[in-house]
Amino acid sequence: xxxxxxxxxxxxxxxxxxxxxxxxxxxxxxxxxxxxxxxxxxxxxxxxxxxxxxxxxxxxxxxxxxxxxxxxxxxxxxxxxxxxxxxxxxxxxxxxxxxxxxxxxxxxxxxxxxxxxxxxxxxxxxxxxxxxxxxxxxxxxxxxxxxxxxxxxxxxxxxxxxxxxxxxxxxxxxxxxxxxxxxxxxxxxxxxxxxxxxxxxxxxxxxxxxxxxxxxxxxxxxxxxxxxxxxxxxxxxxxxxxxxxxxxxxxxxxxxxxxxxxxxxxxxxxxxxxxxxxxxxxxxxxxxxxxxxxxxxxxxxxxxxxxxxxxxxxxxxxxxxxxx
Numbered sequence: 001x002x003x004x005x006x007x008x009x010x011x012x013x014x015x016x017x018x019x020x021x022x023x024x025x026x027x028x029x030x031x032x033x034x035x036x037x038x039x040x041x042x043x044x045x046x047x048x049x050x051x052x053x054x055x056x057x058x059x060x061x062x063x064x065x066x067x068x069x070x071x072x073x074x075x076x077x078x079x080x081x082x083x084x085x086x087x088x089x090x091x092x093x094x095x096x097x098x099x100x101x102x103x104x105x106x107x108x109x110x111x112x113x114x115x116x117x118x119x120x121x122x123x124x125x126x127x128x129x130x131x132x133x134x135x136x137x138x139x140x141x142x143x144x145x146x147x148x149x150x151x152x153x154x155x156x157x158x159x160x161x162x163x164x165x166x167x168x169x170x171x172x173x174x175x176x177x178x179x180x181x182x183x184x185x186x187x188x189x190x191x192x193x194x195x196x197x198x199x200x201x202x203x204x205x206x207x208x209x210x211x212x213x214x215x216x217x218x219x220x221x222x223x224x225x226x227x228x229x230x231x232x233x234x235x236x237x238x239x240x241x242x243x244x245x246x247x248x249x250x251x252x253x254x255x256x257x258x259x260x261x262x263x264x265x266x267x268x269x270x271x272x273x274x275x276x277x278x279x280x281x282x283x284x285x286x287x288x289x290x291x292x293x294x295x296x297x298x299x300x301x302x303x304x305x306x307x308x309x310x311x312x313x314x315x316x317x318x319x320x321x322x323x324x
Contacts, residue, residue: 001173032254035063111259115252123251124260126305128267130203133302134244135268136275137210138237140295143279145179145230146172148217148288175227182231186238198314199247200306203240207303210236214296218289237299250313257318 001009031050034043040063051058115124186206193202213233217226245261252260282291 111256112263114256115260115263120252123310124264126309127248127251127260127264130244130302130305131264131268132271133298133305134207134237134241134271136271137295137299137302138234138241139272140275140279140298141179141230141234141237143276144217144283144291144295145176145234147280147283148226148230148292171223175223175230178227179230179234182234183238186235187242189235190239190242194243194246195314198312199243199250200309200312203243203247204303204306206236206240206243207299207306210240211296211300211303214292214299217292218296220288240299240302247313250316250318251311254318 028046028049029042031043031046034040034046044063047058047063114120189206190202193205197205210233213229213236217229221229248261248264249257278291278294282288282294
């Protein structure tokens with residue numbers, strides 16, 4: 001970056017994403033998605049591959065699209081709906097939810113209404129807040145790393161003469177690189193605790209620990225201490241974000257799962273947009289203590305919100321209805 005500039009850095013960083021595009025055709029589609037469209041033959045192909053990879057046999061029964069209609073305990077084919085025999089001698093498998101085909105607008109409206117339905121509205125509102133605060137804290141930490149590690153400030157009264165605070169930018173890039181590596185132990189920590197302690201307590205613990213790491217930065221610290229504290233905070237917020245993406249799909253029923261995750265994720269984008277105004281603006285206006293204090297309080301509030309989630313999804317099977 002010192003030689004080529006940030007544009008070349010972004011260009012090189014995008015190469016792995018371009019390579020990733022080549023692997024998308026290898027990802028199998030969801031069988032539930034195919035059955036929802038009435039393409040049960042394609043769903044059967046996916047299920048057969050799953051059975052082959054896992055060295056299992058498909059269960060007895062018939063694969064029936066959700067658009068099939070149940071009348072007087074009999075399955076009646078809707079127009080254009082396929083019914084594929086899996087294995088002989090099994091009873092028909094009929095889904096509890098019987099739906100007709102809707103337009104795209106009706107499907108979106110229906111999914112959004114599920115998110116704010118009485119059984120889910122409290123979880124949804126808390127989830128939106130936690131997504132916002134997680135992203136606000138995560139991107140704030142990324143920006144704070146460059147602000148607090150730069151060793152350059154106009155606030156001479158707080159830290160010392162401006163001329164004594166300049167340092168080699170290579171140290172700044174080193175500090176940013178080190179704190180970025182914190183995401184790897186953050187991911188490993190999330191994987192180690194998410195099934196052992198549950199989604200709620202794992203997220204709450206990491207968010208609380210993130211606040212603990214940030215609190216000493218309210219006062220000016222040495223470069224090494226600052227890097228260490230930012231490393232710990234970055235690992236914790238990354239682990240929390242990872243578990244949040246596990247918890248959210250488990251919370252919602254199948255019909256609204258992708259909508260629930262997408263809408264919640266949009267609140268994280270809002271948090272990511274707003275945090276630069278705080279992380280950069282406050283520090284550059286000689287209010288480092290206030291900026292760090294804000295980023296200490298926000299994950300603490302998120303920790304409390306997570307503990308208020310009414311449902312723990314650990315060990316809970318994915319549901320097709322909001323009653324389960």
